[in-house]
Amino acid sequence: MDFISHGLVGITIGLLDNKKTKKKILATSFFSVLPDIFQIPYYLGLGYIKDRPFNWPKLEDWTNFRGVHPFLDAFWDIPHSFLFLVIIIIPLVKYFKKSNFYIYAYLSHILLDIPTHTGEWGVKVFYPLNIKLNGFTDAWAWDYDYFFISWASLIVLNIALYKFIHNQEIE
Secondary structure (H helix, E strand, O other): HHHHHHHHHHHHHHHHOOOOOOOHHHHHHHHHHHHHHHHHHHHHHHHHHHOOOOHOOOOOOOOOOOOOOOHHHHHHOOOOOHHHHHHHHHHHHHOOOOOOOHHHHHHHHHHHOOOOOOOOEEEEOOOOOOOOEOOOOOHHHOOOHHHHHHHHHHHHHHHHHHHHHOOOOOO
């Protein structure tokens, strides 16, 4: 799944919280994209290797690239692992006494990436163990037309959720 869709799903999760505030909704959106934030060095590294403008890789650059640079692969695998969620994210959320919805948002990222990453980009759910789950589509590599349809659908879902299910003010 792509970065923006993950963020919109995080907003959906934030809207489900009975104790929601604008700050909490933004935080759940942040937690839902957090695994991909660790991947920024991977993006820029690949763009640099492929000599792309602004070091931003093209979609075709990702094919057959995984495993060539194991250090960069770790930026993808570690935060997309349930072990990272259990060992790092959950203890930090609990230690700082934050909303469990932050955990749900982070978990949503991993769960949504499982069906939307195939082949070499399948999710290693218990990294560093090499247990990989393959999805049924590479939604992260769609044409932009499909991204806009996905984003529009998630925005409509959020508006409907806000208006019809939670017809109340957000603090």
